[in-house]
Each structure stands twice: as structure tokens, then as C-alpha cells.
Amino acid sequence: MANEAKASESPRRQKVQSAEVGTDILKGLADLAPATSLSKLAEHLGMPASKVHRYLQALIASGFAEQDETTNHYGLGPAALYVGMAALGRLDVVKASIPRLAALRDAVNETCFLAVWGNHGPAVVHVEQAIRAVTLVTQVGSVLPLLGSSTGLVFNAFLPESETAALRTQALRQAGSPTQQMLADAMASIRAHHIHSIHGLLMEGVNALSAPVFAVGDRLMGVLTIVGAAQSFSAEPDSPAARMLLETVEAISQRMGGSFK
Template sequence: MAISRDTGDAPKRQKVQAAEVGTDILKGLADLAPATSLSRLAEHVGMPAAKVHRYLQALIASGFAEQDAATNHYALGPEALFVGLAAIGRLDVVRAATPHLSALRDELNETCFLAVWGNKGPTVVQVEQPLRAVTLVTRVGSVLPLLGSSTGLVFNAYLPDGETAPLRAEEAGMPGALDDDELHKQTTEIRATGLHHVHGLLMPGVNALSAPVFAVGEQLAGVVTVVGAASAFRAETQGRAAELLKEAAAAITARMAGTRPA
């Protein structure tokens, strides 16, 4: 008579399946960020709402998700942010840019940040704040408009049209978005100068100056931006700030491409 033995494989498979479901729900929370209802999340991940709710409770208990008491909507929790920041820190462009961002901040005493292209558009991944009593708050994880920010317009100028077209269509007609003629004009200028400046486009009274950084094969790796109050920071494509920003962008590009800056 053959005797069957429980090898323990079934419990292991169940644990793996539970981990996969939990990961899918975390991805769903990220896709629907900043927050979403239970019904919308369940529809997005293709699971029964009761099952999603059960997993959300476990994720909340571990700090990977959280629920707003006022709206009952769900969002990624602090532990998910910690893991995300750790992953961001492994990006070559962040490592390459950080010392140059710090040096640029020290030279200009203005907020300097690096943005990369994320699943929702230009996303801030590194920020260096100036040493002053009042600063402009730019947070890691912030998503900037494509057509309504200096950073976004530089991404639009250098990324393949297929990557930016859906977001352009989404933002068309929104406050601050450029029409087709003005967008074409600014895109041409950005490619010619390697810089872009705006005065109060995203926020009244705030100026910004942006430059692209590239990786091997001249692929856009990110955009470095300096922002400051209009009363003190002159965001022009000529002048000391522009020269220092271009030097920083060139140094980051050289590091990413494995070459020496020109």
C-alpha cells in the first residue's frame, strides 16, 4: 500500500500565492495613487472586494497601506514609501546626480531637484533644500505637469513623442498648458539651448530653470531643476545660474555615460 506523505509543499504554495496577491494590490495602490476607494481598487486588480479588503487590512497592519478616516480611501503607507525610496536610491541617475545637486544648491542657495520619467509623468526623486529659514517645499515623489512646468517641458522636448503624447492629450486645455504653436516654439528653443526657464508658470511668484541629463546613447535619464522665489532667483538662460546648472547637468551626463565632461 502506498503511503502519501505531506511534504509541506501546499502551505508553501499558499504563502507564495498570498504574497503575489499582496504585491498585486500594492501595485494597484501605486497605479491609483494618491488614493482610491475599495471598489475601484478591486475592479483595477480584478479581485472580489471582500478579498481585497482582507488583504488591505493585513497591509495596513504592516504599514504598507493606510486608510483615510475621513474618506475611507486607501493609499500606500509609510513602509511602502520606505521601500520605494530605497529602490529609487539604487537608480544610477540618483547616485550620479546627488553630489552635483548638493554642490549646485550650495552655489545658488536655492532648491535643486532631480526628476525622472515615471508611470504618471515627471516625478521628483531627489531634492536638495537651501540653508535658509524659508524654503520652497518640493517633495520626493511629487509628480509635475508635463505642459505646466519647466521640468515637464524639458521631458517633452527630449522624450520620444509616443511616451509623452498620452499625457499631453490629458493636460491639453488645463490652466498653464501651452497651445500647439507655443509648445513647438518652446521645444525648439529647449533643444537649441539645453535649458528652459519659466516665471510663475506652475506657482505664482516662483521661477524655475531646468536642464536635461542623458545616459548612454543620448537617452534622456532625467531633468535637473533649480527653483526659487521670483524676488531673489532670476531664472534666465543666460547668467551664472544657467552656467552652473548646465555644468552640473553635463557632469551628471558624463558620469551616466562613462565619459568626461566637455
């Protein structure tokens, strides 16, 4: 009887171990997003490439991973995105922001998006594209630069120092980064006015306005951004669009127990 019990437990244990390996590979694909080679993924996970490849084929078949036919690199598939978005949908900031973000898009007719703080910096989690023939492509899952975007600068202004220090140090080493004084001035302005405007910083000819969303204890939960082509969107901090953005983030913050006081 004991031997029979052990025999029945063995396949079950193997299934659990296989699920754990598959989960580790999915996490590795997320760490190395948007795409990575088999060798880099295997090195990152500390697994033999042959083992990783075998599991990747199963994940591709189920839609949780995909392979680029041009580069042969691997990335998360549509099924993983679906699961991820379902999890994000449980977050209050996403639930509270989506209808108001759509209303803001309708009011300004420019692309609007919500970003939250992720492992690698500000990550776009919801986008409302402008209703026009030509729109700016801002994708869910995009990670924005901390000091090279209006979204990132707002995160840098309101997040605890411990969360931004490492990324900020890396960013300040890069060519074209702001000086310490320029950054300090920008942070003081953002904290005073709760809004930041950018003209062509992340992409030439593209302007942006960003503002923070707070929860209980004035804890930063996310950043809303309006982005548009310079010829149609001036992104001035005293513009009607800026006023509507501030009204939107304040309404979301109030619902989550935060404030701008």
C-alpha cells in the same frame, strides 16, 4: 506519502498566492497614487472589496500601506517608500545626481530636485531643500504636469515621441494649455540651449529652471530643476544659477556617458 507531500505543499502555495495578491495591491496603490478609496482600488484590481480590505489591513500593520483618517483613502506607506527608494538608489542617474544636486543647492540656496520619467509622467525622486527659514515643499513621489512645468517641458523636448504623445494629447485639451506653435517654439529653444525657465507657470509666484541629464547615446535619463520664490529667484536662462545648473547636468551626463553635443 503522496498525500503528505500534497498537504505540505498546500500551505506553501497559499503563502505564495498571498504574497502575489499583496504585491498586486501594492502595485494598485502605486497606479492610483497618491491615494484612493477602497472601492476604486478593488475595481482597479478586479478583486472583491472585502478581500482587498483584508489585505490592506495586513499591509497597514507592516507599514507598506496607510489610511488617511480624514478621507479614509488608502496610499503607500513609509515601508513601501523605503523599498522604492532603495530600488531607485540602484539607478545610476540617482547615484550620480545626489551629491551634485546637494552641491548645487548649497551654491544657489534654492530647492533643487531630480525627476525621472514614470508611468504617469515626470516623477520627483530626490529633493534637496533650500537652507532657509521658508522653503518650497517639493515632495518625493510628486508627478509634475508635462506641459505645465519646466521639468515636464524638458522631458517633452528630449524623450521619444512614443513616450510622450498620449500625455501631451491630454494636456493640450486642458484649459490654459499652450498652442501648437507656442509649444513648438519652446521645444526648439530647449533643444538648442538645453535649459528652460518658467515664471509662475506651475504655481503663481514660483520660478523654475530645468535642464536634462543624458546617458550613453544621448538618452534622456532625468531632469534637474531649481525652484524658488519669485522675489528671491529670477530664474533667468542667462543667470549664474542657470550656468551652475548647466555645469551640474553636464558633469552628471559625462559620468553616465552622455554629452550635450
